[in-house]
Amino acid sequence: MARPKIDDARDKMYRVRVNDEEEQMLQYVCDRKELKNKSDVFRAALKEAYGMLRMREFDMNENQDSYYEEYAEGISLERIVDCPYCSSKNKIDLVDECDESSYERQMGPETIYEFDTEDNYCKNCGRQFRVSGYISEYPMGAFNFEEINVNPIEGEEEYE
Ligand SMILES: [Zn+2]
Numbered sequence: 582m583a584r585p586k587i588d589d590a591r592d593k594m595y596r597v598r599v600n601d602e603e604e605q606m607l608q609y610v611c612d613r614k615e616l617k618n619k620s621d622v623f624r625a626a627l628k629e630a631y632g633m634l635r636m637r638e639f640d641m642n643e644n645q646d647s648y649y650e651e652y653a654e655g656i657s658l659e660r661i662v663d664c665p666y667c668s669s670k671n672k673i674d675l676v677d678e679c680d681e682s683s684y685e686r687q688m689g690p691e692t693i694y695e696f697d698t699e700d701n702y703c704k705n706c707g708r709q710f711r712v713s714g715y716i717s718e719y720p721m722g723a724f725n726f727e728e729i730n731v732n733p734i735e736g737e738e739e740y741e
Pocket residue numbers: 664665666667668669703704705706707708
């Protein structure tokens with residue numbers, strides 16, 4: 582019996598290095614989305630990025646006036662972070678904590694949001710912690726990459 586013909590076989594191979602944190606994120610996404618193969622996470626992310634960039638490029642070229650208005654507000658800077666003392670999940674909004682800088686690139690500006698704030702208190706244990714790092718938005722309205730560090734504060738005032 583003839584084997585079914587595959588139009589576009591997956592015959593290109595990539596090896597992707599991940600660290601422990603990324604490995605945990607990968608496992609989390611697989612579990613929640615009930616995916617059997619970790620490579621499906623990368624394929625889905627690729628399709629999402631590809632579709633998003635095509636959409637942005639189209640909008641930018643065809644509706645330039647509304648394009649800049651539509652995404653002027655920027656991406657969400659809300660994140661879930663784990664308390665460095667008790668590991669409870671806390672929702673933070675970095676929107677009022679950021680220094681913004683912008684650079685003009687091929688698809689318009691890239692915006693970097695930098696933050697370093699100690700004004701965070703765990704809603705479970707009440708202890709104060711520091712959140713520092715940066716988030717990159719590129720193109721407008723799209724998440725690009727981020728580094729978010731959550732650390733304990735030495736000598737923070739603990740209240741019971
Ligand atoms: Zn805590």
